[in-house]
Amino acid sequence: MLHYLGYLIFILSVALAAGGVVLSSRLRNRYRHDIFSTLLYFQVFIFTFGFYGIWGQVVIKAFLSTYISAELLARFSDIAMLMGLPFLVFAWLMLIRFSFGISGRKNNNWLVFWFLLLNFSIIIIVGYIIAKTSAVKPVSLIKDYFISMNFLYSLIASLLILFPLKRRSIIHDYDRKIIAPAIFFVMASQCTPLLFYTSQTYIAIIFIFTFFAGNTFLPVYLNYGTLLSAFTSETTKDLSFEEFCKKYEVSPRETDIVREICNGLSNREISDKLFISLQTVKDHTHRIYIKTNVKSRVQLINLVKELKIL
Numbered sequence: 001m002l003h004y005l006g007y008l009i010f011i012l013s014v015a016l017a018a019g020g021v022v023l024s025s026r027l028r029n030r031y032r033h034d035i036f037s038t039l040l041y042f043q044v045f046i047f048t049f050g051f052y053g054i055w056g057q058v059v060i061k062a063f064l065s066t067y068i069s070a071e072l073l074a075r076f077s078d079i080a081m082l083m084g085l086p087f088l089v090f091a092w093l094m095l096i097r098f099s100f101g102i103s104g105r106k107n108n109n110w111l112v113f114w115f116l117l118l119n120f121s122i123i124i125i126v127g128y129i130i131a132k133t134s135a136v137k138p139v140s141l142i143k144d145y146f147i148s149m150n151f152l153y154s155l156i157a158s159l160l161i162l163f164p165l166k167r168r169s170i171i172h173d174y175d176r177k178i179i180a181p182a183i184f185f186v187m188a189s190q191c192t193p194l195l196f197y198t199s200q201t202y203i204a205i206i207f208i209f210t211f212f213a214g215n216t217f218l219p220v221y222l223n224y225g226t227l228l229s230a231f232t233s234e235t236t237k238d239l240s241f242e243e244f245c246k247k248y249e250v251s252p253r254e255t256d257i258v259r260e261i262c263n264g265l266s267n268r269e270i271s272d273k274l275f276i277s278l279q280t281v282k283d284h285t286h287r288i289y290i291k292t293n294v295k296s297r298v299q300l301i302n303l304v305k306e307l308k309i310l
Contacts, residue, residue: 009205010055016212017047023219030248030293035101035170039218042094045087046215053084054208078138082127088146089119092153095183098218099160102171102179119149147191154187175226182221186214223293244304248291257284261297262304 020043028036060077068076093115100107126145130138162180171179193207245255253274260270267285271278285297294300 005205006058006201009209013050013055013208013212016216017043017050020047020216020219023216023223027219027222035098038094038098038101039222042091042098043215043219045091045094047212049084049087049091050208050211050215052087053081054211056080056084074138078130078142081138081142082123082130085123085126085142085145086120088149089116089123092119092149095157096153096160099157103160103164103176104170105160105165122149143194143197147194150187150191154183158184171226175221178225179218179221182217186210186217189214241304250288250291254284254288254291257281258288258300258304261285262301 021040024036024040024043028040057077057080060080061073093112096115097107097112122145126141129136129141158180161176161183164176189210190207193203193210197203197207241259242255244250245258250258253276256274257270260273265273267278267281271281274281288300289295292300292303294303
């Protein structure tokens with residue numbers, strides 16, 4: 001039963017990782033802002049660690065346990081986990097840089113230098129302890145490192161977003177009050193199973209699921225949970241209506257519907273004027289909302305009015 005559950009969690013892990021990267025890439029391509037490039041790098045690094053450092057342990061134990069001794073298997077597994085930690089460090093760095101950017105702060109190259117120096121020094125110390133000391137279990141040491149550093153950097157990221165510099169946050173206050181605690185909640189949901197983990201398979205499965213699901217929060221929320229009007233106005237302020245529709249891949253028929261929505265027509269009136277069914281109007285309208293990242297016709301009208309393209 002646990003084997004089938006493991007296969008299911010692996011498939012979900014692949015789907016969640018692919019979804020997070022695709023959504024982050026879509027944000028970067030749509031808004032052309034540095035913070036979305038940083039978010040994409042965060043997704044790439046965190047999920048690389050997830051597959052190399054976490055799922056890699058599962059693969060090593062599943063395929064090598066019958067061919068090498070338990071002692072050699074444990075040593076090989078520890079080394080593989082240790083080599084996966086740099087991906088985790090770069091993921092945390094990208095999370096901090098993302099928090100700096102979205103809270104209106106400027107990223108500092110010296111901060112990057114000291115961050116990497118500190119964390120790689122810690123990794124070297126952890127590796128030295130694993131190599132020289134048999135009294136400490138490597139898995140416990142790496143687990144404690146993950147919990148403590150994940151707590152620290154998630155807390156820093158949450159506080160940076162929650163308290164922007166001189167009110168220069170580039171997202172709305174409402175979104176800040178959701179994103180900041182959500183980052184901390186994701187960290188807590190990942191670390192809690194590890195506090196009870198020794199070698200139990202079901203706890204490992206819970207941790208893996210919360211790790212992959214939790215790290216997709218940011219791209220999912222920024223794509224579907226908020227209206228990024230600040231970025232929209234920056235990237236489309238000089239566009240004509242036709243260029244605006246082309247940018248958001250709005251089809252010719254959808255373009256007609258956008259025009260009529262902005263003219264104040266109801267769905268029934270648009271249906272009658274364009275000689276299409278009411279359901280077709282609703283379907284087109286729903287796709288328009290997704291493409292332009294709005295939730296209602298009021299937001300769509302306000303977006304078009306802000307851009308002064310009609």
